Amino acid sequence: MGEIKGRKDDAAASPASHGINIADQRAARRTRPWDEEFGTPAEDGAKPEHELRRGRGNTAASSASARGSTTFAALDIYHDLSEGTGRSTDRSNADPPGRYRVLAIHASAVVLGLATWFSATAVSTQLKERWGIGDTASGLLTSSVNIGFVVGAVLQAVLNMADLVRPQVLYFAGCVGAAGWNALVAAPVNFPMAIILRFLTGASLSLVYPPSLKLISTWFKNGRGVALGTIIGGLSLGSALPHLIVGAGGVGDRWRIVTYSTSILALISGVMVLAFVPTGPFPFSKAKFSLQTIPRLARNRGVVLATLAYCAHMWELYGLWTWFLSLYTDYLEVQEGEGLGGGTGDLSRKRLASLVTFGVVGIGGIGCLFIGWIADAKIGRCSASITALAVSGSCAAAYGPLSGAGAPQSLLIPLALLWGSAAVAESAQFSAMATELSDQDTVGTALTLQMALGFTVTVVGIFAIPLVEEATSWGWTTVFLVPGPLLGIGLIIALKLSPCAAKMSNGKG
Template identity: 40%
Template sequence: MKQNQWTALGLIGTAVLFSLSLWFSATVIGPNLKLVWGLTPTTEAWLSASVPLGFVIGALISAYFGLPDRFNTRKLFAISAFIGAILNLLLIFVNIASIGILIRVLTGLTLAGVYPPAVKLIAQWFPKQRGLATGTLIAALTLGSSLPHLISLIVVVEEAFLVLFISSTLALISAFIVGMVLVDAPTPSTKTHFSMKTMKRVLNNKPVMLANYGYFGHMWELYAMWTWLPAFLTASFLTYSSSLDLGLSVFVSFLAIGIAGGLGSIIGGILADKIGRSNLTIISLSVSSVCALLIGFTFGSNIWLTITLALIWGFFVIADSAQFSVAVSEFAEVEYLGTALTFQMCIGFLITIITINLIPWLQMWVGWEWAFVVLSIGPILGIVAMVKFKVYEKTQESQLDYSGYSS
């Protein structure tokens, strides 16, 4: 059965959207798990950080053994999504925090077999015109990550564990879509392997490392914002008026993370090709850092200002995400591109574990008014890196223009 690339993009995007619902499926029912599992502030934070930890472990294992190159990428995605769905479903029967956190780590490990292979599938189907395709993929990831918030709106509190069942079902559907409906791309992508032997070349490549530093600053903020914005909104809205429906904070969280974030991913990808990757990342990092600095000061006061800042933050916090990887791919030699991208992803997700754990402790010590301020540090440092990266980007553009003129 033949498929065109846009049909394939629709199938891959839908599969990523459904499977990434596993990421925050336990987080959105945190209050219920807190009662059932007897979560402490420490174990609650580690529950949120467990999936990124598993993702890093899975990405390193996959890269070290070259799983996407040794096995069919499409089938690897399908199997990973299937296993992730089963693990997520098992949480319904768990009543011990340590076992639940372990299962979440394993779920993160399976998602390392979903998202990176999805990126490779896009590369296979789109040897050209990857800007919009990559932006669409990131939009699917963003919307999928926020999907549990939408699911929780239609599930009554007493049946909150239905969120786990529904997200697992969606992941099973994604496994079917990629495994049975999607066909293999007509042309395979170039194989890029991970190798510790080439790490020195990655570390010595200045533009690649500057793009990495920008990405690390971006990741310092991103997943901590995605994880704790819903809790902030709930507390803020209840402080503003105890009579407000709690569903409002959940709905705004879905709009900010999923809808605004999805639009940011697609629009950011389109603009990056027009104004340059460094310019797009600098703008996105600047706006998101300002939102991190300001949103806490709207706590419990002007609800519409809080919502507006949350939507703006949701748009810009993810708008630049894909561009850091694209920047690395443009400056790294093909023989160590796989190593460079694996290094970027693993360090980035390790950083998220720090800030995901940091926010609840800051909230206890200084309150929600100041808790998010620390997240602005990452984007600010990222801006410094991308300003320096811009010099290399301009040099490369000048060389390409000169080459085109000479020919």
């Protein structure tokens, strides 16, 4: 009995004998990254672990003093593993319950909020008649949105706004701004004023899209590729939504239905995220304003390669999304009297072109989900992205010449749907790469800067495609997009072969 008692006394004294103070233990446990996010327990063990993971706050940062102590590392193995390349066996590393409910709400909100992006493009035929402009000028209705997005994103990146302000607040403000500027296009304004309004719509949307990706990433660690794929799938469906409204009857003199309805949907979206999408249990470190954030990212080879690949991908994607309606409308006009749309009149032809365009843009959501799944569960981000780029590049190379040769719609529509599903599918993987390869206190800026550069590239492509069409024909414009996927494949291969690839998709690269 005496020996047993002595052992118990030794065990009780062991923390002090190893230089570990009980008060230090409690202080260290209270400064774990999630303690500020979920509240600090009055006593260790006052809350079960699943409650600590549930979350009800916003962003959190671990205490610098606690992080520097050996006690912190000893007591909180999970935190060290979650920032490295290994996997933790701690249950707190698992994605939390309720994450798919949040993802569903957030993705639905993104569908509604980003419908304003292509609201003018969807009725470009009517707006060309309204202002007496041609194809090149009508391209400004989309490219001005992208320019506004770039300017807004650059300002956010320079000011580190995405890492300093709650993403829900940024999202709500962006939706309100986009709804207001978009609705004013339906007012009696001239073409130059409409371009300014579209620019301001794009600047507002720069507060919506990047914060969405950062916000949903706080809910997913193991399934981040699928989660980001779902959000960007929402972007695809939202971008397609105006075309559906046109196809359902928003044509002719009723084009203002498209403008007003997309503005109302944007307002609803802002309220949904602000009220129903909290920050998850994997918040990124809270940043302080620093002019060195962008130079830090520029020195990160993995982030640079992923960003350049994103830019190459955007060359093709927004060429497709912006000009497919014109491309398909031209095809129907040439094929007048043959197949679908033949002899149905101008109004029905426009509706048919809008519905097909809705399918081509909207089906990208399925591609995002599929590529996200195989990236997370099977082959990793690099291999999944290369697969999608190869498919979309092949479709781009084939579609235009087949269309120009008068191929039947029974062949062109399935090919166009495959192209649409693949063209956006890898987009989420580039965003996931940015969250995994950048320092955790620069994730928001990394995403925003990636998008700013990518959308800068889209402006050039959108302007260039009508010039290619004038020199050749609409049928050959799609071949002009092929260098984007080819360059993207080369950059992702370089990333896959680099040491930093091990940081992605739980070591799958």
